[in-house]
Amino acid sequence: MSLLEIEKLRLSIGNFEVLRGVDLHIDQGEVLGLVGESGSGKSMTALTLMRLLPELARTSGRVTFDGIDILNAPEAAMNKLRGDDIGMVFQEPMTALNPVKTIGEQVAEGIRWHTGANRKDAENRARTMLDRVGLPEAKFPLSRYPHELSGGQRQRVVIAIACALQPKLLVADEPTTALDVVLQAQILDLLRDLVDERKMGLLLISHDLAVVADMADRVTIMRHGEVMDTGETARILTEKKHPYTRQLAEASMHVPARTPRFVPPPLSPPDKGEGDADAATGSGSSVPGGKLIGKSSASTSPSPSWGGARGGGAPSQRDAAQSSRNAQTGPLLVLEHVTRDYAGRRRSFFSKPEPFRAVRGVSFALHEGQSMALVGRSGCGKSTLARMILALDRPSSGSIRFAGEELTTKSEAELRPSRRNMQVVFQDPYGSFNPRHKVERLVAEPLHLLELQPSRNEKRQMVAQALAEVGLSTADMDKYPHEFSGGQRQRLSIARALITRPKLIVADEPVSALDVSIRAQVLDLFADLNQRLGVAYLFITHDLMVARAITDQVMVMHEGEIVERGDTAAVLDGPQSEAGRMLVAASPDLDRALARRRAAASI
Numbered sequence: 001m002s003l004l005e006i007e008k009l010r011l012s013i014g015n016f017e018v019l020r021g022v023d024l025h026i027d028q029g030e031v032l033g034l035v036g037e038s039g040s041g042k043s044m045t046a047l048t049l050m051r052l053l054p055e056l057a058r059t060s061g062r063v064t065f066d067g068i069d070i071l072n073a074p075e076a077a078m079n080k081l082r083g084d085d086i087g088m089v090f091q092e093p094m095t096a097l098n099p100v101k102t103i104g105e106q107v108a109e110g111i112r113w114h115t116g117a118n119r120k121d122a123e124n125r126a127r128t129m130l131d132r133v134g135l136p137e138a139k140f141p142l143s144r145y146p147h148e149l150s151g152g153q154r155q156r157v158v159i160a161i162a163c164a165l166q167p168k169l170l171v172a173d174e175p176t177t178a179l180d181v182v183l184q185a186q187i188l189d190l191l192r193d194l195v196d197e198r199k200m201g202l203l204l205i206s207h208d209l210a211v212v213a214d215m216a217d218r219v220t221i222m223r224h225g226e227v228m229d230t231g232e233t234a235r236i237l238t239e240k241k242h243p244y245t246r247q248l249a250e251a252s253m254h255v256p257a258r259t260p261r262f263v264p265p266p267l268s269p270p271d272k273g274e275g276d277a278d279a280a281t282g283s284g285s286s287v288p289g290g291k292l293i294g295k296s297s298a299s300t301s302p303s304p305s306w307g308g309a310r311g312g313g314a315p316s317q318r319d320a321a322q323s324s325r326n327a328q329t330g331p332l333l334v335l336e337h338v339t340r341d342y343a344g345r346r347r348s349f350f351s352k353p354e355p356f357r358a359v360r361g362v363s364f365a366l367h368e369g370q371s372m373a374l375v376g377r378s379g380c381g382k383s384t385l386a387r388m389i390l391a392l393d394r395p396s397s398g399s400i401r402f403a404g405e406e407l408t409t410k411s412e413a414e415l416r417p418s419r420r421n422m423q424v425v426f427q428d429p430y431g432s433f434n435p436r437h438k439v440e441r442l443v444a445e446p447l448h449l450l451e452l453q454p455s456r457n458e459k460r461q462m463v464a465q466a467l468a469e470v471g472l473s474t475a476d477m478d479k480y481p482h483e484f485s486g487g488q489r490q491r492l493s494i495a496r497a498l499i500t501r502p503k504l505i506v507a508d509e510p511v512s513a514l515d516v517s518i519r520a521q522v523l524d525l526f527a528d529l530n531q532r533l534g535v536a537y538l539f540i541t542h543d544l545m546v547a548r549a550i551t552d553q554v555m556v557m558h559e560g561e562i563v564e565r566g567d568t569a570a571v572l573d574g575p576q577s578e579a580g581r582m583l584v585a586a587s588p589d590l591d592r593a594l595a596r597r598r599a600a601a602s603i
Helices: 042-050 075-081 103-115 119-132 151-163 181-198 209-215 233-239 243-252 277-281 317-329 382-389 416-420 439-449 456-469 474-478 486-498 516-533 544-550 568-573 578-586 590-602
Strands: 004-013 016-026 031-036 057-065 086-089 169-173 201-205 218-223 226-232 333-342 356-366 371-376 397-402 422-425 504-508 536-541 553-558 561-567
Touching: 004 042, 016 031, 016 042, 016 201, 016 226, 031 042, 031 209, 042 057, 042 086, 042 169, 042 201, 086 151, 103 119, 103 151, 119 151, 151 169, 151 181, 169 181, 181 201, 181 209, 181 578, 201 209, 209 233, 209 243, 209 590, 218 233, 218 243, 226 233, 226 243, 233 243, 233 590, 243 516, 333 382, 356 382, 356 561, 371 382, 371 544, 371 578, 382 397, 382 504, 382 536, 416 422, 416 439, 422 486, 439 456, 439 474, 439 486, 456 474, 456 486, 486 504, 486 516, 516 536, 516 544, 536 544, 544 568, 553 568, 553 578, 561 568, 561 578, 568 578
Parallel strands: 031 201, 031 218, 086 169, 169 201, 371 536, 371 553, 422 504, 504 536
Antiparallel strands: 004 016, 004 057, 218 226, 333 356, 333 397, 553 561
């Protein structure tokens, strides 16, 4: 008998049928990957197993866990199972954590409740579990609150809560979506170790086929509430006999067709004593310790390197013309020695708090029409840097110029013209919308930045045009955010960012929460807007596949510093810094994962 057996499971909410006869099973010590597009029923299958369904839900079929009939078990029995025998890692860590409780208290809470341990013993076990998921007490005291952690760090806390009681079955719903690739590899190794050590069953829900190929013994692929394909992972993802399986595999490797608009302008060699040629071209060369030769810092020349592409080659006439235009207009965005310090904590009553430096002397430039990626591990300072570029936070020192104007000294009123030309696409589109407002009002929000306010009819026409540019219709203006899929909501975010016709869009992990097919559509949209409208992008991402697919150049950030920069292909194919090499080595790769599985099976 399997640890978990689901047979002919049907789920309806109101008049909508969510699951249609789902069959799957998990044995002890086995990893099952559950894959599918948004709305396919993956998460609802997990919530049915946990009995965390809305009141109007109706179920039929059979769900058996360790001999217990889940669908007919009383709530008291489910309370004992949840968190103890069945653990769950939810996709969105901030909604899974209590904002008014410390992380140590939240991990220890379940230990005390289920085992009866005293507070001291529970805290010691919590400390050990947090250390195992990469949050050692020396850097992350148990007294920290969720808002003091990055998204990836919060996800590690959620994983620690789920694994603290050594459950027989762990349900992991997109457990590594918010994590950088290095930490993702560490967490997946941790989950694999837990499966091997404790013979724990693992239901891994993911849209990342490379992760599933690397982790899962078997895979089940769902669409519209039904199982489309199931079987041994390497065979299913290698043969791709089912059309839908083939479609997902192709989407996961999708690269938009695009011609880079940006060509680095020719720069004069620097004067002697101001760095070498690599600093002027932004070649991305590095020195021991991951520092760039010629990288701007407080002790070098005040002129930042402009991030030119690595590698030589004679430019075409088109490239030469574009290069000439770039040289004439100058950079759109220039950062010089930007630093951001935050107040630290007191170590004792009489000691002064030591400041924490989140960003350390960052210098770079971004030209009109250029698409640049900022990659790095969770907590390295990427989002802090983005907030300063968007003038949502002010640097402790340094200069930020946008379209030739200094931003750091401007008041909120003086920033309005710059804000018209600089917009943002957030990682979580649903969290960035007011759920009570309709699409017309949400997309039109940035229009208040315009000097001449459009009339109601003009505003409606502008919203309709923005929606059309992202592949949505005029009829969508009268809908609410909850009526759209995750991919459609991200399109709404992009439409809102486009409506003022900005010169720069800062996209903070814009596709990390999307399934592979929707991600391919959104990346195509970004590429198309760059080609048609000449919008410059700063992509903040931990997904190197996204950086490779959509950007001209890439910067690698590590512990608040830019340690490598240059042409995207050159940096990702041959990283020179240690941080870059770690990111590339840990990045999931579907073909590589399948090759490892086939090699292991042949031994």
